[in-house]
Structures are given as structure tokens and as C-alpha cells.
Amino acid sequence: MTSLDSFVGKTRIAYFSMEIAIIPEMHTYSGGLGVLAGDTARSCADLNLPMVFLTLLSREGYLRQEIGIDGGQIEHPDPWKPELWAEPLGAMISVRIEERDVWIKPWLRLLRSPNGNEVPVLLLDTRLDENLPEDRDITDRLYGAGEEYRLKQEIVLGVGGARILDALGFGIETFHLNEGHAALLAAELLRRHPHRNGHGSTAAVTFDVGRIRDRCVFTTHTPVEAGHDKFSYELVQRLLGNDFLPIDAFRAVGGTDRLNMTCLALHLSGFVNGVARSHGDTARRMFPAFDVRDITNGVHAASWVHPALGKIFDVVAPGWGHEPELLINADRLNDVDVWSAHETAKAELIALVAERAGRRLDPALPILGFARRMTGYKRPDLIFTNLERLRAIARRQPFQLVMAGKAHPQDEGGKQLIVAIHRHMRELEHDITVAFVPNYDLSVARTLVAGADVWLNTPMPPMEASGTSGMKAALNGVLNLSVLDGWWSEGCIEGETGWAVGEPGAGPDSHAASLFDKLEETVLPLFREDRARWTWMMKEAISKLGSRFNSQRMMRRYASEAYLR
Template sequence: MDFLDRAVQRTRFAYFSMEIALRAEMHTYSGGLGVLAGDSARSAADLDLPMVFVTLVSRQGYARQEIDNSHAQVSHADPWSPQDFATALPQMVAVSIEGRAVWVRPWLYALECQLGHVIPVLLLDTDLAENAVEDRRITDALYGGDQAYRLKQEIVLGVGGQSVLRALGFRIEKYHLNEGHAALLTLPLLKGTRRPDGVHASDPIDSYDVSAVRKRCVFTTHTPVEAGFDKFDYDLVERVLGDYIERDILAHLAGADQLNMTHLALNLSGYVNGVARRHAETTRKLFPGYTIASITNGVHVHRWTHGAIARLFEQQFSNWAHEPEVLAFADQIGDNALWSAHGDAKHDLLARIAQATGRQLRPDLPLIGYARRMTAYKRPELIFSDMERLREIANAQPFQIVLAGLAHPNDGGGQEAIRALGAHIDALEGTIPAVFMPGYNLDVAAALVAGCDVWLNTPLPPLEASGTSGMKAALNGALNLSVLDGWWIEGCVESVTGWSIPSNGAEASDAGALYDKLRAVVLPLYHGDRGRWIWMMKQAISKIGSSFNSHRMMRRYVTEAYLR
């Protein structure tokens, strides 16, 4: 506990996130939002930032994926044991939910970096004997249950997380809300600014010092469409949250018709940012009148670089993991050394594919990878839009495809996409070797981004807020082939760091543009000019790895958001 005592004394900034990806065995994440939070924490540790991270324990995880014989996703609970990785702290706090006192206990996970610095991560848990049976389940399932369940979770995260920090003695100067799920943390801050009862304001909101709350909160939004924001009916809010804050105050800050968590965060945060330049532009159109800055996401270089590639970096510049900017000089790595290291990463991926699927792919053929959350706007089936044309391309210039990804158990469209991908794979048998990797998690993702030759991304613009998988692939020398959306608008130097897929949003024309680029540019280069391909690999590492990393991202948050 000496570590926690030191952390309490020095910590100034708190980062709240519904999910965080710390390690594959801790099922406290579902996708990109949690992976970003985990990379943020790793960089905070590397940079020895005075930070604490707060999330839910999510004892039953998100979903463990199985693919059945009909290619359908079967979702299972994915439980894990906090005591195997974290320490239960004795301090407990109570929050009021549906008029009951719900006790919250934090687990402490000590995230230690290679330099020896340690960052505290607090995992909030309601599975306590002091709680009613239904309340013990609040921190079980990540993004599970109905609206009431989600609201209870967000009360535990925001209101409970605030109380836990105070109980442990943390004195927080700035709170970082990673998406709107954490917006309720602003309410305890707001309550703390209420003016004395004797002061009567003409407008109820003037009874609170909103500006004081805004000075203490930073909000990062990741959602580029209104439909993606968490919203709760006020009748539900009154039933679950009670009279914690007057309804007219909530309506003023979070929306007249429903409690919109994004609106609440916008109105009570002094610094708001999108996660890529294009995303910030989209967000400004969604919320005219608000000042929306832009800090493009990044990835943790040491976490996502394959060991063989990392050893090359270590030989060339030993400080690369702490100072990723030096990767700008990665274009000086020898061609043979880089190609050999990539071959090791590809071999490891092919071995993992063979073990998981029984299919043995070839190391000498280009491998196109696509792996991400399975949902409609990401258009996972785009490459299969015209099967005859795909076969014609492959007959002339052979290639292979590996796919992976997890659909939310309640996302019918995402589940159907996985079934359809399985059917496409069957239909291509004998022409294009293709596999779907089941059980998508952090370790599978790391193997995929390191071992593929081409990293494919086909979202419907402008719905990709940022995306980070392509950054991870580029660290390992994989070349991005992507629609110009999210971060790729900033990272794409055509035929240098990868390739763009022209998009007008229509599936047929976007698929045609993808096929044209594969047939005329990507595959001829791989098969016919190995030297130029390796040159592009080095350009991708040096230009993308040196810029799109979480160290750069966290330094910007500190200087532009936390210290302002």
C-alpha cells in the first residue's frame, strides 16, 4: 500500500472510462474505447504522469465469442477474477440508487511500466454482501442489461467513482471524461458549488457555480452521430438517481426531453475534444456553438509492436519505447532485417490461425487483414461485394484474407455480418484462402496487426471517429488500405504510407474503388517490386509510428487540457 499512499499524494488528474483494456485476461473492455484507455494508462505510466484511472470491474466481462458450424456468433459470459490481478481496498462508499444505499468497493490494479513507474487503476465493484442481490450485479456485465441497468452503472462510475477518490484521499484538479458514460461525475462537483440557501437566484442554475465545474473537467467524445449518445428518460432518472440534482437543473444542462450524457458533459467541461481532425469537424456540426478541439488518438508503441520488430528498433534507437518520435528514423533500418522480422511476425500469426481454425495459410502470399468491432457502419462485407470480380483479381494475383471481430450480443446487424462473412469464406474455397479468427481479444488483435501485409478498413464516412488498428499495423510495417476517414486522413501519404480507397458512400462504387486499387496498385507491388514494398513499410513505420502514438497524445492532453 506504500505505492497507493505515494499515488494519493502526487496524483492531480483522474481519467474516467466505462472500459479499459489492461490485459487480455482482465475482461474490462469491449473494443476501441477501452483499448484507447488502456494505451493512455500505459503512456501515463511511461511518462510518470500524476494520474489515476477509474473504471468498472465488469466481473462477467463483455462477451466471449464462439463461432458455430453455421458461422454464427455465440456469445458467452466472460467472467474473470479480480483477486488474481488486483487488490481489494478496505475503503467503501455508498451511492443512492432507487432509494437504496449501494456500496461500492474499489480494487487497485497497479499498472507498472518498463521504467518502473506505476499508475493506479481503480476498478469499482458492487458485488458486496452489504448490497441487495440486484445491486450486487450492477458492475457485472459491460454494456449489458437495459436502460435502467446502464444508468445504474453510470451512477456507480461517475458518482461512486468521485466518492471513492475522496475516500482514498485523492485531491483531483482535473477530471478527464473518456466518452459520455462518465458524465455523472460532474454532478458531485456541481453539488459542491451550490450557493448558501439564503442566496436566491432569479434562474435556478445560478444557484450553482457552473464555471467552477467546467474548470475541472475535460471531455473527449468518440461518437460522430447523435444516435450513439447515451440518453435516459427523466422519469427513469428520477426513479434511479432520485433527487440528487433538481430535474430543472438537469434539463438545463443535459437536454429538455431526456438526460443526454453527451450534452451534460459538453455543458460542464471546459475543454472538449474530438479524436481526429475530421471527427472534431463532424462534432462541431453536431453541436454548433461549442468549442471542440482536436487531439488525434494514438497507440502505445511498446504494447503493439511485435517482438521481432521491437528488437530492430531497440538496436537502432534504445529509447524508442519512451520517446517514439525517434521512430522517424526507422527508414534507416536495413531492408533484409525488416523483411525478416516481418516474416517472424507473419509466421506467428499463421501459426495462431492454424491453431484456431485448422487452416494453414501461405507465408509467401500477401495477407489482407480486417479486424474490428463488427457493426454495420464499418462495412465488413465491402470487400466481398462482387465475388466474381474478387475471384478474377485473385486468379491473376493471388492473395489471402484473415478476418476477426466481435459483435455486441444485442447487435443483430453485427451478428448477421459475421454469418455473412462465414458464407463468403465458404464461397471462396479453392480460389482465395480466407479465414475468420474466433475469440477476438487483445492478444489476437496484436497478432493480427503485426502479421498482416495489408490492413484493410472500409467504414462509411464520416462515421469512423478515429480508429487505431491501422496505427498499430503501421508500427509493424503493415500497409494501410483504407477509406479516407478518421485518423487515416492525417496519416495517408498515397503510395508512401499506404493507400486510400476513394469513397462516395455508395457500396457499389466504394467496392469498385477497392478492387481497382487492389488489382492495379497493391497486389502488383507486392508480387513485382519487393524493394519498393519494403520501402513503403519503412515509410509507414517512420511517419505513422513517430506521430500516431499515445505518448504524443497524452503529452498533448496534459499541456492543452489538464494544465489550462
């Protein structure tokens, strides 16, 4: 009996994601999409949901970020050793790519809940002796460069993943596609159900789309056009050949000009959802021909709450790790205990910044945290748009700023933002302590979201799909100061759970002035002058946000609304 045998008979739902953040040592994620998938898997273990998760092995990781002397991002491979953290399985299947067999082998990692339940994560690997040298690296680099490489990865994930499940003996009833990267899974299911109308060589072949839609759930995460993978049909035909699915069939469900993976997933999924109420509205405008619901994302509370806070949560909300809704009782926490636990978390952040960024922070001053993927629509430079005003605010009410985040290797605009941030750091050197922590990852994130005093998020609406980092901060009593987009449109209670940047309905051009006004007139004075009110707000954030924006609630909704249709 292998480690997987006990799951095969009972598992009915498969979750496909290009990236899954399992543990920091396994470099199988790049950012929010993968971290969400990891939190999803942990909640599934907590709730004993009959699920299996599939992703790529990504031996070389995403990227290890170094900051050069000019403030620019330097990218290095970020390899890890699968044999230290996962178990190779005996099964092996092949997919046809460029008219040759590409063999895929799964590795197994079990995610275990404190209550003893487990969920399996299968990691797909093509670095095998059976493959030609040019095929062995398909699963090496997460989001590797080039359209051809990306499509090969999506063939391995979608087509190969479905076949791996069959080879291992799973009887999957429902497939959950986490973003369009997995859309070829639905095409593989479609391929298996042709209809022939007529007889002989003139018989027309059609496919049972309705049958596939009954089995597929699709979660779309991005309102950004660049986030929707598109491939030329010439490339699709060259890689997949004519035997997989006729190009005309692809065009009917995937777009006429190019194969749009989001379009393919929309057409072949019976349940489609965005990841926040506002994002659901955006997705419905983008895809008016489809019934798009919304299930707001959540984060795995037990994974993100600092241990010092977790101990005091146990007093007023026993069992909160399994049932985060119990954190509604956090408003009963003792103020002294809350502040003491926060000081512990803040001290760890200060130590991390000293070690990784070489900056000394003052524990008595408020720390603003900003940690996002570095790209234009997230506007990490918004706080630097008026340096003179920022200096004037800091002279009267000193504060500190800690930032982190990677830019995608092909995102030149994102890389330039990192350069600009470091230029502003030098310009503000004698006025405000600004630190940039390189190589943002799970471990850095856990320290940042617990140790900051204020969590800053300034996306360009409506580009923020959800924004789960602010949820993690709120679980730790860190107060959000954020643009009303994504989840914060639902979570913001002004002056209770945090503060809004910009008035509802106001244009994005007003956000910089609003940010400075709110810092100068509300946030910093409250921190300096009214610790009792600040601590009350921390408890309100935990109570009202932590009890609601968690992945247990999210997965109960998926189970009842999407999986049990």
C-alpha cells in the first residue's frame, strides 16, 4: 500500500493550479495565485474534503531575487530538491507534444491538518530519462519564458494531469480549474466524448460540451488582459497535432483568432466565479455571455496568525484554527495581551529587516507594510508621488516603510518600479526609514503581515481581483489602509477595521492625495495619541475580518455551491 492508496477510492474532486505554495522550502509558487492554492489545500485537509491537488514540480522554482547596486532586480534560478520534500510515485503517463511522447511522472506531497486529516498534492515532472533532452525541462521553471514553453507546460498540467489521475486509479467527478492555465484539462475531457453524426468517412464529429460543463468549475482571478494566456492556432496545432482535438473544435470554444485559455475554460465550465464581489462585477462586464458568480477568497487562519496572537486567541475562541468564525469573539481580547503579542511580532519583523535589508527600524514608530507583486497596476510607487509632502508628514509624525515584492522576469515596467523605489529610498534617506526586503516569499510574508502596524495596498481599480495579503494582516490585528478594490470593498468599515484610500466612486487620480491626507490627519495621529482606540481597532479587524475572510468559509462555499451542483 502506497501513501496514496487510501485517497484513491474516496477522492472525487481534483484541483488544478499552475502553482501551489506548500512550504517555503518547495519553490512551487510565485505569488498570490499559488499561496491561495496552498491555503485552499490546507483548509481542505482541515475540513476533510475529498480532494486531490495537481501542479507542476518546478524544480528550478520561480526566481530568487537579488537587488543590484542600482536598485534593479537581478534574477537567479531558485532550485529545490524534490527528494527531500516529496515522494516519487511509480506511475508514469505520456502526452503527445510535437508528434513525440513526453513522459510525465508524479511526485506526492501530503498536506496534514492538525486534526489528522490529509490531502494529497501531486507534482508533475518531465525531467525523466525516457524523455528527449529538449522535453526534460518543461516542468523545471515556473512561468518560463516564451509562448511555446508556456503552452507545453499547460499541456502537461491539463492533459497530463487528467491522465495521471486515471493512471493512479482516481475516479474524479469534479475538476476545479484555478485560472486558465489548466483549461486544457477541460479540452482533454471533451476529447474523450465525441459524437459521430452520419456514417463512414463523411461522418461529422461533434463533442458533448454539456457533459464536460457538468464536471468543471473555473475560477478566474485576473481582470488584467495580460493575465489571460493566448496562443496561436499554428502553435497549438504544431504542439498538439491533429489527433488531440480538431482546430475547428478548439475555435468553437476557445476563440476564433487565437486559443484563449480563459475563453476555453469559460465555455467548458458549468460553474464560473470571480474571487471577490467587486471582481465578480468586473468579470461579468468582461464576459457578459457567461453566468459568472463570485466567491470571495480567504486565507488559512492557522497558517498566518502569529503564534503569540494564536495563544491569546485560544483563550476567547478555542478551536479558532479549525473554525475561524469563532474569531468573532476577538473583541473580548485583553488590550494589554493584544499589544504585547503585536510587539513580539513587530520585533521579529525589525530583526528580519536588519538582517535582510540592512536597515534599523525603531520599535516605537509605526511601520507601514507593502508587499505585492511589483507591477504597474498595483502602484507600489503611489506613496512616493509627492516626496516633499511625505517628508513634511514624517517630520511631524515619524513613521517607517517596509516593502517587498518580485517583478515577473518579462515585466520590464515592474522591474523599473523596483529601481524607482530604491531611488526614492535614497532620496528619503535622511527623512524616512524605507526598507526593501529582497526575495519575498512565504516566510518573509508571514513576518511582514504580522509585524507591520499598517498594511498598505494601492491598486488601480478595478484591477485588484482580491488581494489576500490584507486579509492575512487583518488576522494579526494589522490595520489596512487600502484602495476600495478587491476584498477591501467588502471588508472596510471606516475607522473600525481600517481606512479607505479614496472615496467610493472617486477616480484613481485622487488616491495619492487621499493617501497623504489619511496618513497625516487620521492614521498617524491615532497611533501616536490614542493607543486604546488603536488597540480596539486591532481587535475589530480580527473579529470582523478574520472571522469572515478565511479559506474555511471559502471552501465551504465551493463545496456547497460549486462541487455539489
